[in-house]
Amino acid sequence: MAHIRKDRLIGSITAHLFLILCAAFILLPFVWMLLTSIRPASEVFTAGFNPIPSSFAGVTNYSEALTKSPLLQYMWNGVVVCAGILVVQLLFAIPAGYALAKLSFRAQPLIFALVLFGLTVPVQVTALPIYIALANLNLLNTYFAIMLPFFLSVFGIFLFRQFFKSFPQEIIHAARLDGFTELEIILRIITPSAVPAIAAFAVFSVTSHWNDLYWPLIVTTSADHATPPLGMMIFRDQETGSNYGALMAGAAIITAPLIIAFLIAQRQFVRGITMTGVK
Amino acid sequence: MSNLELSGISKTFGATRVLNDVSLSVREGEFLTLVGASGCGKSTVLRVIAGLEPQDAGTVQIGGRRVDHLRPKQRNVAMVFQSYALYPHMSVAENMAMPLVMQRLNLAERLPLLGRLMPRRGRLMTEIAAEVDTVARQLQIETLLARKPAQLSGGQRQRVALGRSMVRHPDVFLMDEPLSNLDAKLRVHMRTELTELHRRLGVTFIYVTHDQVEAMTMSDRVALMDEGRIVQLGTPAELYHNPSDLRVARFIGSPQINILSGTTAGEGVAVADAMLQIPVTVPRGHVVSVGLRAEALSLDAVVGRAKITAKLGHVENLGAEVFLHFVLPDTGAPLVLRATLDAYEAHRGKLDRPVAITVDTSRALVFDVEGHRVDGPARVAMRAMASA
Amino acid sequence: MTTVTARPTASRHAQMRAEAVAGYAFATPALLLIIILLIAPIIVVFLMSLTDYQLGALDWSWVGLGNYSDMFADRIFLRSLGNTFIYVAIVVPGSVIFGLIIAILVQERTKSKAIYQTIFFLPVTTTLIAMSVVWHFLLNPSLGPVTSLARALGFGEFDVFGDPGLVLAGLAVIGIWQLVGFNMILFLAGLTAIPRDLYDAADIDGADGAWDRFARVTWPMLGPTTLFVVVTTTITAFRVFDTVAVITRGNPMGRSDVLLYTLYKVGFQDFNIGPAAAMTIAFLVFVLVVALVQAFVIDRRTHY
Secondary structure, X not given: OHHHHHHHHHHHHHHHHHHHHHHHHHHHHHHHHHHHHOOOHHHHOOOOOOOOOOOOOHHHHHHHHHHHOOHHXXXXXXXXXXXXXXXXXXXXXXXXXHHHHHOOOOOHHHHHHHHHHHHOOOHHHHHHHHHHHHHHOOOOOOHHHHHHHHOOOHHHHHHHHHHHXXXXXXXXXXXXXXXXXXXXXXXXXXXHHXXXXXXXXXXXXXXXXXXXXXXXXXXXXXOOOOOHHHHHHHXXXXXXXXXXXXXXXXXHHXXXXXXXXXXXXXXXXXXXXXHHHOO | OEEEEEEEXXXXXXXXXXXXXXXXXXXXXXXXXXXXXXXXXXXXXXXXXXXXXXXXXXXXXXXXXXXXXXXHHHHOEEEEOOOOOOXXXXXXXXXXXXXXXHHHOOHHHHOXXXXXXXXXXXXXXXXXXXXXXXXXXXXXXXXHOOOOXXXXXXXXXXXXXXXXXXXXXXXXXXXXXOOOXXXXXXXXXXXXXXXXXXXXXXXXXEEEEOOHHHHHHHOOEEEEEEOOEEEEEEOHHHHXXXXXXXXXXXXXXXXOOEEEEEEEEXXXXXXOOEEEOOOEOOOOOOEEEEEEOHHHEEXXXXXXXXXXXXXEEEEEEOXXXXXXXXXXXOOOOEEEEEEEHHHHHHHHHHOOOOXXXXXXXXXXEEEOOOOEEOEOHHHHHHHHHHHO | OOOOOOOOOHHHOHHHHHHHHHHHHHHHHHHHHHHHHHHHHHHHHHHHOOEOOOXXXXXXXXXXXXXXXXXXXXXXXXXXXXXXXXXXHHHHHHHHHHHXXXXXXXXXXXXXXXXXXXXHHHHHHOOHHHHHHXXXXXXXXXXXXXXXXXXXXXXXXXXXXXXXXXXXXXXHHHHHHHHHHXXXXXXXXXXXXXXXXXXXXXXXXXXXXXXXXXXXXXXXXXXXHHHHHHHHHXXXXXXXXXXXXXXXXXXXXXXXXXXXXXXXXXXXXXXXXXXXXXXXXHHHHHHHHHHHHHHHHHHHHHHO
């Protein structure tokens, strides 16, 4: 018995050592970001690997980050864009998902095939024509332009179709017997039951569009509509190496909402983000 | 006048013929059971009646009126589903109220928030709540009204599903294996309750089950289905004593009917070492199947009755009665005999050797190779009268 | 009984009709979006790849497959394609192997399991752009702590993002940093699906060492998950853009030009629409090929 316990102990210690090493690598940028964000500007250049700031300059750095660049505007833009995208995606995807899962009509297999095809097409493929269309319509530098390609979420349609597919057919039959119209079945039966799927999809949608750079970079040139990642780039380009404290404070502010949300609702985040991987 | 009439209903799913020319006439207030193995089409019949699935051919009439063009909600039928199909996010009271809400409130009054502003809504909802309460009391679930389906036991969900179908006072109740998700004890209890409920409401019940005991104990009439057709329609007693088809004889009754292979001879049917004096419509020298219920066999010697020699295998003791499982010496075919405990005790001494089993020939059933009854038409008619 | 005369067909049945009406009503809006935002743009981008159209130009003409032949002769395109493959070749094995090892070790922890999971998943949720700025700073040759630590330990000077030989590796490290937690979660899901009985059986059969357990139970049972993780990671890694756009912009000497960054520059900075469209089509073809492989992998998985 004793040797088994000893083997286990050694195994457990090695495992912890390895995991702690890896975790340190993962946490390194987060820790350095936070430390630098409270470090006095004078010390940034001499810090080297001496991690602990000599004095607390957090107030200066964070207020500078907020005043020298419209960070709050970027964040607000992010909220508007993510909320707009999510609402439209749900409005289109839930009814379509229900129709594909539970109603039978002739075009259904064709539409589902298009959805499956769409799953494989990344936004970079459709970017060029959509950009040209927006440019011709004089719609660049608007919230609408940033949101447009994402109003369609074939992934959302697919996800809800899969979710509704496993919804008991008998309950829908019961609802039809009770006199529900199909629209009322969606509103009163299907949607309330889909709250977990909606939550997971919301996490997926919001994180991917809060963090997206490619498309906003193409259709926005002004700070008025820039989303957080784009704002971060603009901020970094202004701060040509002069004030890393404020830059790190800015990075901390921009990453904070999602990190806090993740720490609060870890389960939903893991589910929502890995959904793409386990379809 | 019949309350529900199906004529010539046929339906195919892809290449499978699910229903094949099903016709059925159900009397007002009747308890009719569709019974059969899974996949025989019995549930599809219910869904066609409810209008949930279209038939390829044939018509459905409810209360003398064609309903084929009507949506499910317009047919005024209620359905109790195998899984109960309760709305998971609604309370028991909301579940039960739903059919009435959908019936009596108009679209505007049903709107999620705005509906509350509508003038009539408050009064209607109070009325509905009162009716729900009445039904809940009848089913003794009035204390559960605030709960969600997930907080209920199987039996309680069953009652809520019943309640939801009762509130709308339908012309026909459709029940799709409503007891199959309950444990054995509760199932027996609910059988009694459903029969009682049917008596009290006096409304037509169409009941689907794969359990022949439910079919036999609850129904006024039973329709046995196989491969999309109704094989036989009759009272439980008719199906038991006078099956028209070997499939019916095999399906109905517990223990299962004994089927022995025999050959037609001049004066009847030769089975094992016995000659059963039964008039048959098959010429001599043909192979037939002879059905013998366990109670048509006896250990007591009766003068003038045919006897089959068999060796006792194992004994199933149920307390008041015993099932004796015999084996025929030549063919190894099994033969189950039902005896009272006393009879068994009386004969016990001689059972370690092959014994002569007395056959009540008047209760024997003879089927040809296609499974049709072939003991003389006069006998069939007589048995029909006896079982009626 | 009367004979049946009327034979209601499926389309005349009330419920079927209602379902079809509702089906079209609910699916048509989404279908319109699919046509406007997916199908039409793909057709348009293909047509544009056959032209010499420039944004804002008034006249243009068909050039056939000229853009494609130019593309395959273009040093910059080929270099960015090569760079992308090198990047993928580092990120995929790195993030898959580390994801697997971490998942196995984390799975066996009891009290600390949750905290490790949180830490490793953290980069997956965070804005990569902001963290790229942080990484850039961390590896800054004059200010960054990593380089000063290396200097102090006697490794000498190095400038990861300025060194043509190191830049792709540097970007790949960030790629692995971001993806390893995602892969860990997928592997954890695969690990939980392995029945405990199998390990008990392996114990009794004598395969009780850590390596034996891995080789005889874990690895074979994870086979389908692994294939799947490899494919998804490949797709993600192939689409690398953010780190390049923030940190290196293709420098130094084009050694970190990757496919999407080149596509972005050609299409949206130089507005050379025709060549950009041709690159888009090449990108789409690659993505579809991977998707076919993925479909095949998922197929294998269900037959496992």
